[in-house]
Amino acid sequence: xxxxxxxxxxxxxxxxxxxxxxxxxxxxxxxxxxxxxxxxxxxxxxxxxxxxxxxxxxxxxxxxxxxxxxxxxxxxxxxxxxxxxxxxxxxxxxxxxxxxxxxxxxxxxxxxxxxxxxxxxxxxxxxxxxxxxxxxxxxxxxxxxxxxxxxxxxxxxxxxxxxx
Amino acid sequence: xxxxxxxxxxxxxxxxxxxxxxxxxxxxxxxxxxxxxxxxxxxxxxxxxxxxxxxxxxxxxxxxxxxxxxxxxxxxxxxxxxxxxxxxxxxxxxxxxxxxxxxxxxxxxxxxxxxxxxxxxxxxxxxxxxxxxxxxxxxxxxxxxxxxxxxxxxxxxxxxxxxxxxxxxxxxxxxxxxxxxxxxxxxxxxxxxxxxxxxxxxxxxxxxxxxxxxxxxxxxxxxxxxxxxxxxxxxxxxxxxxxxxxxxxxxxxxxxxxxxxxxxxxxxxxxxxxxxxxxxxxxxxxxxxxxxxxxxxxxxxxxxxxxxxxxxxxxxxxxxxxxxxxxxxxxxxxxxxxxxxxxxxxxxxxxxxxxxxxxxxxxxxxxxxxxxxxxxxxxxxxxxxxxxxxxxxxxxxxxxxxxxxxxxxxxxxxxxxxxxxxxxxxxxxxxxxxxxxxxxxxxxxxxxxxxxxxxxxxxxxxxxxxxxxxxxxxxxxxxxxxxxxxxxxxxxxxxxxxxxxxxxxxxxxxxxxxxxxxxxxxxxxxxxxxxxxxxxxxxxxxxxxxxxxxxxxxxxxxxxxxxxxxxxxxxxxxxxxxxxxxxxxxxxxxxxxxxxxxxxxxxxxxxxxxxxxxxxxxxxxxxxxxxxxxxxxxxxxxxxxxxxxxxxxxxxxxxxxxxxxxxxxxxxxxxxxxxxxxxxxxxxxxxxxxxxxxxxxxxxxxxxxxxxxxxxxxxxxxxxxxxxxxxxxxxxxxxxxxxxxxxxxxxxxxxxxxxxxxxxxxxxxxxxxxxxxxxxxxxxxxxx
Numbered sequence: 001x002x003x004x005x006x007x008x009x010x011x012x013x014x015x016x017x018x019x020x021x022x023x024x025x026x027x028x029x030x031x032x033x034x035x036x037x038x039x040x041x042x043x044x045x046x047x048x049x050x051x052x053x054x055x056x057x058x059x060x061x062x063x064x065x066x067x068x069x070x071x072x073x074x075x076x077x078x079x080x081x082x083x084x085x086x087x088x089x090x091x092x093x094x095x096x097x098x099x100x101x102x103x104x105x106x107x108x109x110x111x112x113x114x115x116x117x118x119x120x121x122x123x124x125x126x127x128x129x130x131x132x133x134x135x136x137x138x139x140x141x142x143x144x145x146x147x148x149x150x151x152x153x154x155x156x157x158x159x160x161x162x163x164x
Numbered sequence: 165x166x167x168x169x170x171x172x173x174x175x176x177x178x179x180x181x182x183x184x185x186x187x188x189x190x191x192x193x194x195x196x197x198x199x200x201x202x203x204x205x206x207x208x209x210x211x212x213x214x215x216x217x218x219x220x221x222x223x224x225x226x227x228x229x230x231x232x233x234x235x236x237x238x239x240x241x242x243x244x245x246x247x248x249x250x251x252x253x254x255x256x257x258x259x260x261x262x263x264x265x266x267x268x269x270x271x272x273x274x275x276x277x278x279x280x281x282x283x284x285x286x287x288x289x290x291x292x293x294x295x296x297x298x299x300x301x302x303x304x305x306x307x308x309x310x311x312x313x314x315x316x317x318x319x320x321x322x323x324x325x326x327x328x329x330x331x332x333x334x335x336x337x338x339x340x341x342x343x344x345x346x347x348x349x350x351x352x353x354x355x356x357x358x359x360x361x362x363x364x365x366x367x368x369x370x371x372x373x374x375x376x377x378x379x380x381x382x383x384x385x386x387x388x389x390x391x392x393x394x395x396x397x398x399x400x401x402x403x404x405x406x407x408x409x410x411x412x413x414x415x416x417x418x419x420x421x422x423x424x425x426x427x428x429x430x431x432x433x434x435x436x437x438x439x440x441x442x443x444x445x446x447x448x449x450x451x452x453x454x455x456x457x458x459x460x461x462x463x464x465x466x467x468x469x470x471x472x473x474x475x476x477x478x479x480x481x482x483x484x485x486x487x488x489x490x491x492x493x494x495x496x497x498x499x500x501x502x503x504x505x506x507x508x509x510x511x512x513x514x515x516x517x518x519x520x521x522x523x524x525x526x527x528x529x530x531x532x533x534x535x536x537x538x539x540x541x542x543x544x545x546x547x548x549x550x551x552x553x554x555x556x557x558x559x560x561x562x563x564x565x566x567x568x569x570x571x572x573x574x575x576x577x578x579x580x581x582x583x584x585x586x587x588x589x590x591x592x593x594x595x596x597x598x599x600x601x602x603x604x605x606x607x608x609x610x611x612x613x614x615x616x617x618x619x620x621x622x623x624x625x626x627x628x629x630x631x632x633x634x635x636x637x638x639x640x641x642x643x644x645x646x647x648x649x650x651x652x653x654x655x656x657x658x659x660x661x662x663x664x665x666x667x668x669x670x671x672x673x674x675x676x677x678x679x680x681x682x683x684x685x686x687x688x689x690x691x692x693x694x695x696x697x698x699x700x701x702x703x704x705x706x707x708x709x710x711x712x713x714x715x716x717x718x719x720x721x722x723x724x725x726x727x728x729x730x731x732x733x734x735x736x737x738x739x740x741x742x743x744x745x746x747x748x749x750x751x752x753x754x755x756x757x758x759x760x761x762x763x764x765x766x767x768x769x770x771x772x773x774x775x776x777x778x779x780x781x782x783x784x785x786x787x788x789x790x791x792x793x794x795x796x797x798x799x800x801x802x803x804x805x806x807x808x809x810x811x812x813x814x815x816x817x818x819x820x821x822x823x824x825x826x827x828x829x830x831x832x833x834x835x836x837x838x839x840x841x842x843x844x845x846x847x848x849x850x851x852x853x854x855x856x857x858x859x860x861x862x863x864x865x866x867x868x869x870x871x872x873x874x875x876x877x878x879x880x881x882x883x884x885x886x887x888x889x890x891x892x893x894x895x896x897x898x899x900x901x902x903x904x905x906x907x908x909x910x911x912x913x914x915x916x917x918x919x920x921x922x923x924x925x926x927x928x929x930x931x932x933x934x935x936x937x938x939x940x941x942x943x944x945x946x947x948x
Contacts, residue, residue: 020284034197035190037412039361040445044868047361075190083188092184095837098665100187101194101361101412130876137868139361139413140665141837142844142905143876 004068008033009077017064024048024059027074035075035104039137046136049105050074056109075104078111086156087114090149098140106136110150118157173745174674174684175896178833182685183669192410195365195382200438203367204234206428207286208441209276209293210451211268214304214523214861215317216297218266221276225292233289234279234435238265244396244430246423248489251635255327258318258493258521260486262427267300269317269485270523271863272450274423277431279439302523302861306459306480309520317485317521326483326493326519331501333574334512336465339474343465347549351541352927353910355457355482355855357449358530358845359873360664362412364452365442366425368432378405379429384414384662385421385702388490388638390694392421393429408692411664415845416529417452418664419704421489446866454855455530457482458500458537462545465512470555472564474512474574477504483519484526490638491529493519498634499534505573506542507584507621507799508564513574523861529704531845531906535622540928543618543911548924557915558592561619579621580792580899582799583887587823588619590885591801594821598805602919610810612942613818616915617803618908624706624900626795643707644698644788645715647676647723651769653747653762654686655720660700661712662692665841666902667834668708672716674831675896679720680727681744682761698786706900709830710796714895715789722785727764733776734759734767792893798900800824802843802908806916810943813936817847817878817913823885826901827894832886835901840882842905848874850910854929922946 001016008031017026022041027033027050039047041060048060051073079085083092087107090096097103113132117124124132129150130143138146186192209221223235238261245259264275276293280286301315308314309324317324340346367380377399383389386406394401411418424441432439443452463476479500487493494517501515550560562585566573569581598615605613623630628640646658657672673687680687690696701707724744731749732739741752750758765783767774772781805819822839829835852872856864865871890897914925917935921942930938 018284025283028196033190034193037194037362038196040868042445042867042869045361075188079189081185081189081191083185088188091188092180095181095833097184097187098667098837098841099360099362099411099413100184100192100665103187104190107188126881127877130879134875134877137361137873137875139359139415139845139873140841142840142842142882143879144840144882145837147876 002065004065006067007071009074019063019065021064022060023062023064023067026064027059027072033074033076037101037104039102046109047102047105049108051108056112075107078107087111087149087153090152094145094148094152096141096145096149102136102138106133106138106146109133109136114150114153114157117154118161121158121161123151123154123158172678174677175830177674177831179670179674179684179831180833181667181670182673183663183667194362194410194412195367195380196442198367198380198409198440200367200369203438203440204279204281204435205283205286206431206439206441207278207290208274209278209290209295210447211264211271211273211275213268213297213299214271215300215302216268217300218264218268218275219296219298222294225294226289229289229292231280231285235293236263236277236431237275238263244426246421246486246489248487248492248637250327250492250494252327252329256318256321256325258326258486260423262423270525271861272447272525277427279431279435304522304524304857304859304861306482306520309482309522317523324521326487326521328516328518330514330516331575332514333576334474336474336476336512336514339465339512342467342473344468345466345553346463347466347545347552348461348463349545349548350459350461350926351544352459353456353537353540354929355454356849356853357454357855358415358417359871360413360415360417363443363445363448364418364422364424366428367438367440368429369438370433376403376405377429377433378407380407380409381425382411382418383408383425384419384664384704386662386692386694387660387699388702389421389425392489393426396426397430406694408662411662414664414703415531416533416704419702420453420528445868449866449871450525450863453488453528454484454525455527456537457527460500460537460541462541464545464549466549466553470553470560470563472508472510474510475505477501477515479515479517481519481527482522482524484522484524486526488526488528490636492636495529495636496527496534500538502575503535503538503623504542505575506539507566507619509566511574524857531842531903535907536846536849536910539618539620539907540910540914544914544925547915547918558588562588565619577623577794579797580891580893581889582621582797583825583889584619584799586887587799587801587825590823591617591803591821595803598819606922612808612810612920614806614808614916614918614920615803616912616917616919617801618911618915619801620799620907622798622900622904622907623795624798625710625791625894626705627791627793629793630795638701640790641701641705641707642788642790643711643715644700644786645712645719646698646784646786647716647719649723649765649783651766653682653760653765654688655680655682657687657689657716658697659689659691659712659716660697660702661708662703664703666703666708666838667831668712671709671713671830671834675713675716676720679717679724680761681749682747706902707791708902710894710898710900711789711791713830713898715787717895718789719785719787723783726768726783727761729779730764730767730775731759734774796827796891796893796899798826798904800904800908802912804909804912804916806913806920808917808920808935808939810939813932813939815935817880819883820880821883823887824904825887825889826904827888827899828890828897829886829888830896830898836884838902839884839905842903843882843909844874844879846906846909847879847913849906850913850928851930
């Protein structure tokens with residue numbers, strides 16, 4: 001067993017974990033974060049994406065023991081129980097989800113992209129948006145609703161920036 | 165202005181989905197989120213050989229493992245199995261034991277169930293179980309399966325053919341005799357599957373105090389799972405509850421009753437503790453179900469002037485090791501035989517279809533069921549005929565499509581009104597420039613453009629006779645809805661569907677809200693739980709909107725009639741003249757004289773002294789809606805534009821257009837999402853996805869690195885156009901639409917490749933390797 005300290009969505013806890021235990025399982029079981037989904041456990045589908053010190057990482061390919069002292073964000077921290085983050089709202093209005101299983105992974109993958117484009121003050125083209133989500137598999141939507149949601153979220157951020 | 169009470173306000177509106185919030189917030193509960201006190205975790209030991217006798221299962225190593233475990237094998241479970249028989253005299257029966265007894269018949273078949281307190285430990289323990297096998301002759305090809313010299317997979321079998329039957333109508337000999345052209349081709353579609361992002365999983369808990377068993381399963385068909393468990397385990401069904409929690413995609417895969425769904429509850433009863441099993445991705449890709457794997461030989465009889473006179477079909481499907489419940493081994497070949505006549509007008513048809521047993525994962529349902537393969541063959545054939553006769557492929561189809569409705573086809577199935585010619589004409593207009601560019605590129609030595617299309621009808625929401633005729637254990641196809649109002653004027657809709665992405669929680673609320681004159685946000689739709697929902701067949705066969713929506717409409721309208729009677733009584737007006745809208749009832753033309761729906765509901769449920777004399781208290785109506793005898797026929801044309809590098813075979817899908825007709829559109833946001841999602845799965849079928857087995861029956865595609873599904877970067881924008889021809893056969897005019905998107909892409913893309921390279925294309929997937937070979941063949945043809 002290995003002693004680690006994790007800061008998860010603002011809560012800091014010390015816990016002792018088996019060295020082989022996946023970050024995804026620790027987040028799901030020790031922190032009760034059901035928004036962390038495992039799709040393949042092989043790093044191929046992106047369902048389990050969380051932020052580790054602010055960067056999207058695959059929690060199914062990460063051992064919890066590797067994350068001592070790190071800060072973790074999951075989809076639960078993004079827009080609360082009402083899911084009111086602008087990207088979540090855009091997923092809703094553009095029908096960027098159906099069964100919802102891959103959705104937390106897409107949200108966590110795409111938030112930094114939306115922020116980056118907003119900071120650069122530009123609207124990416126379709127190809128760039130699709131490239132940004134090329135590590136995530138969605139089996140329901142055919143991706144188009146997700147592409148439109150990303151465009152909408154960036155567009156609204158840019159509009160707000162222009163007004164500010 | 166007078167408002168008509170039947171004018172839809174919410175049906176047809178682009179309403180955002182109510183279910184999205186929990187899915188986006190991470191608060192949805194999927195099967196792996198079910199956690200019960202004192203729960204055991206199950207891990208399977210699965211067969212590593214495709215066909216072998218089990219000599220010994222050694223579990224002694226578990227004695228020293230250092231934590232408690234329990235192991236169960238085929239010897240412990242008696243004759244518990246999945247039985248999926250069709251009542252045909254020539255059908256050869258297979259039973260899939262819940263755990264293999266004596267022999268294994270495909271890699272991935274469950275051999276032993278290992279239980280421990282923790283999922284990691286259960287996996288450790290399963291790896292310590294040693295199974296000694298004695299290999300048997302492996303059957304991996306359709307030819308081997310049909311060879312009478314090859315021993316049967318099951319005792320007493322004659323050959324490895326589950327069943328071979330015929331379907332026919334008209335007189336094929338007449339068509340042949342009259343034909344100026346006879347065109348024969350063979351087409352094959354590869355083994356693939358729906359592959360939802362969440363795999364399967366089952367949890368179960370037995371409560372001895374109340375003698376009740378609760379089973380949670382990631383399933384599309386909770387009531388059918390309940391009945392199967394009750395019958396197989398000999399339990400009273402009234403003591404059983406099956407819950408499908410949030411389900412992370414199904415696509416037909418989760419529309420079977422699996423051995424694990426019976427075994428997990430049995431283990432919970434046996435051990436006296438809750439048990440949970442959640443499969444991993446490798447298990448899903450090798451041991452759930454696969455789909456397609458068809459080979460069709462078609463012979464078309466065509467007149468001098470390009471009219472199809474008749475069609476003969478020989479259909480084989482490699483259905484793997486076992487017949488699956490409830491659609492059976494004959495489901496896929498039978499469906500292909502039934503739908504092969506398609507949208508075309510001819511009256512002579514004869515099909516022979518067979519289900520072949522091999523040592524592979526069993527075949528079950530996947531979006532489209534038989535139709536994607538049938539349409540691939542039928543629509544490749546249409547292009548091959550057009551080419552042989554020197555006709556334009558669209559003109560040739562326009563000459564042959566059904567135009568007068570209702571139309572009864574060669575097999576006696578009656579098509580309700582559709583827009584076959586209109587969808588073709590629309591696509592012809594939309595693609596005029598692409599077709600010109602394609603024709604021009606055919607002289608280009610390096611870059612070729614091709615345009616291909618697929619025109620099809622899709623039998624959806626078919627009723628009970630369609631199942632009894634096929635003698636399949638599904639038996640029926642109805643959907644029931646119960647609508648109940650609460651004293652505050654809100655409503656429950658409890659529906660026998662299971663929502664795993666289709667938007668039922670929104671669409672059913674729209675339908676109920678229109679009938680009751682309330683806001684869709686005031687309707688709470690519940691589904692997926694046998695405790696709260698009326699018995700139904702579940703979500704499959706594109707019947708959610710057409711039949712589920714229809715059942716909700718009828719039930720809610722009956723409640724609305726009662727609300728109107730109460731309102732008429734309170735307002736001293738003829739109930740026939742009462743309008744329900746915006747949460748209130750008022751006499752037609754007098755919106756000022758209104759009474760709130762909440763007040764009417766309260767009168768029905770609490771202040772019953774206010775009801776008209778003799779009226780029963782209560783506001784609850786249940787209605788079961790069976791499908792039309794022959795179903796209702798959706799139709800669509802899909803068109804693909806591809807660009808191919810003739811040197812490397814590298815292909816780019818430049819454009820994909822759909823013109824579809826699913827009758828009345830209940831929510832355009834959801835309809836578009838269903839079609840686009842289906843199309844992208846169809847693109848995966850056409851270009852990427854392929855389960856490969858070697859000659860020993862070992863699966864070679866066991867991870868997402870080998871089984872490739874479309875990524876966002878590989879998919880163009882899917883362009884959608886709708887034509888609405890409401891059907892008179894369902895209450896709202898809606899036809900089924902969930903599966904159609906997946907039916908056309910393989911044919912459209914293959915036709916585009918054939919057009920680009922000037923060759924015939926006879927099989928999918930059209931992956932990089934296949935395209936390189938086809939491009940070389942195209943170049944050789946040009947040179948030669």
